[in-house]
Amino acid sequence: MRGRCRLNLFSEPSQEIQIMKAHAGISRDRSKIVVNGENQLRHWIKHFGVTEQELARAIERVGNSAAAVRKELAFRSAAQSK
Numbered sequence: 001m002r003g004r005c006r007l008n009l010f011s012e013p014s015q016e017i018q019i020m021k022a023h024a025g026i027s028r029d030r031s032k033i034v035v036n037g038e039n040q041l042r043h044w045i046k047h048f049g050v051t052e053q054e055l056a057r058a059i060e061r062v063g064n065s066a067a068a069v070r071k072e073l074a075f076r077s078a079a080q081s082k
Contacts, residue, residue: 050073054076
């Protein structure tokens with residue numbers, strides 16, 4: 001048989017996807033903000049449309065829950081526009 005055969009070193013395809021995401025800087029749990037590297041930091045800054053300092057302050061105030069940070073940033077944005 002000619003052609004390319006890919007050797008699967010993982011017992012489940014999901015393991016391979018998790019490893020690929022880890023190398024790309026994407027957290028497995030999207031409900032939590034984890035910033036272990038530059039890629040992750042850029043992802044969350046772009047996701048929320050804020051600066052690094054704004055993101056850091058929001059995480060300090062409410063923790064690393066993405067939902068809580070989203071609410072905090074929306075609250076701060078609404079308060080500044082008044």
